[in-house]
Amino acid sequence: MSTTVSTMTPPPAAQPVQLHRRAPAAQSAASGAWTIDAIQTLLDKPLMDLLFEAQTVHRQHWPAGDIELATLLSVKTGGCPENCGYCPQAAEFDTGVKADKLMEVDEVVRAAQAAKDAGATRFCMGAAWRAPKDRDIEKVSALIGAVKGLGLQTCATLGMLESHQAQALKDAGLDYYNHNLDTAPEYYTDVVSTRAYQDRLDTLQHVRSAGISVCCGGIVGMGEAPVHRAGLIAQLANLQPYPESVPINSLVRVPGTPLADSEPIDPFDFVRMIAVARITMPKARVRLSAGRQQLGDAVQALCFMAGANSIFYGDKLLVTGNPDADADVRLLAKLGLNGHRTTTTDADAQQLHPA
Numbered sequence: 001m002s003t004t005v006s007t008m009t010p011p012p013a014a015q016p017v018q019l020h021r022r023a024p025a026a027q028s029a030a031s032g033a034w035t036i037d038a039i040q041t042l043l044d045k046p047l048m049d050l051l052f053e054a055q056t057v058h059r060q061h062w063p064a065g066d067i068e069l070a071t072l073l074s075v076k077t078g079g080c081p082e083n084c085g086y087c088p089q090a091a092e093f094d095t096g097v098k099a100d101k102l103m104e105v106d107e108v109v110r111a112a113q114a115a116k117d118a119g120a121t122r123f124c125m126g127a128a129w130r131a132p133k134d135r136d137i138e139k140v141s142a143l144i145g146a147v148k149g150l151g152l153q154t155c156a157t158l159g160m161l162e163s164h165q166a167q168a169l170k171d172a173g174l175d176y177y178n179h180n181l182d183t184a185p186e187y188y189t190d191v192v193s194t195r196a197y198q199d200r201l202d203t204l205q206h207v208r209s210a211g212i213s214v215c216c217g218g219i220v221g222m223g224e225a226p227v228h229r230a231g232l233i234a235q236l237a238n239l240q241p242y243p244e245s246v247p248i249n250s251l252v253r254v255p256g257t258p259l260a261d262s263e264p265i266d267p268f269d270f271v272r273m274i275a276v277a278r279i280t281m282p283k284a285r286v287r288l289s290a291g292r293q294q295l296g297d298a299v300q301a302l303c304f305m306a307g308a309n310s311i312f313y314g315d316k317l318l319v320t321g322n323p324d325a326d327a328d329v330r331l332l333a334k335l336g337l338n339g340h341r342t343t344t345t346d347a348d349a350q351q352l353h354p355a
């Protein structure tokens with residue numbers, strides 16, 4: 001779900017609107033692209049040096065202490081035919097998540113109005129589809145139109161899109177689309193087998209070509225090797241342009257999913273991922289997404305130091321837990337950070353969204 005705030009800095013105007021189709025394992029420095037080796041070197045730095053560098057980059061591009069509070073509404077939950085190993089919404093996994101139909105327009109408008117009343121400037125909607133049918137796009141377009149009618153920006157995460165569907169969503173007023181790459185291409189088949197990495201890149205291309213802003217990130221703690229984490233960052237940072245919003249998720253190990261027994265990521269390695277995302281994509285909103293509950297306050301504070309400037313806010317992320325909103329308010333106050341509301345969906349991930 002990709003999604004985010006009114007204060008998001010747009011990508012540099014000079015950047016070409018074309019996505020990198022498949023990044024080679026290492027690219028020449030002359031191309032200006034990030035190589036996996038270069039990213040690995042950053043990840044391996046002494047932590048304090050890495051944090052200092054990331055915070056320095058952060059302050060060059062963003063106001064210090066500004067944290068976007070993003071909220072995600074699941075408008076169609078469960079029953080997904082994909083088999084993303086992290087996701088409790090996949091129909092084939094026994095996770096206790098029941099399949100719901102797409103919410104009605106009036107229900108969504110009520111939720112959007114409540115979000116607006118709470119200060120949100122953007123409303124994001126996530127649906128657990130592999131790829132929406134054209135009739136689904138029509139229904140979501142109606143949701144987008146209704147939400148736009150309230151004066152809110154819109155964001156959606158609906159799965160894989162064809163070119164004409166992305167254009168239809170743009171025409172309906174969609175501002176942002178979330179579609180995560182999840183992990184490096186070399187580890188992708190260990191996570192999901194019902195689609196290919198290139199499918200993801202193709203959808204991102206369609207979204208960009210339609211003129212919709214991109215929210216795209218990944219998930220760590222799925223049993224991937226360090227090189228795969230570097231590979232994920234390389235894929236994201238080498239998109240042309242890189243995403244406006246980059247959610248980094250820490251796997252929520254949901255019983256019943258194939259990745260439920262994955263070794264948890266070391267919290268400092270998670271902080272390193274945030275820092276390297278900030279350094280390689282300085283103008284992106286870097287969002288702490290799923291898995292914040294398991295990080296704890298101290299590690300989250302390090303993530304903010306590393307350049308994270310957005311969090312998911314609210315008690316639930318699609319179907320997994322999130323720190324309660326009061327706890328977030330207290331944490332930001334303790335750290336002297338300024339949160340501001342927006343409503344988002346980033347996720348594929350079930351981690352925030354769905355595909």
Ligand code: SF4
Pocket residue numbers: 080081082083084087088089090127128129130159348349350351353354355
């Ligand atoms: S992450 Fe998205 S595409 Fe994958 S199973 Fe969950 S809802 Fe479906």
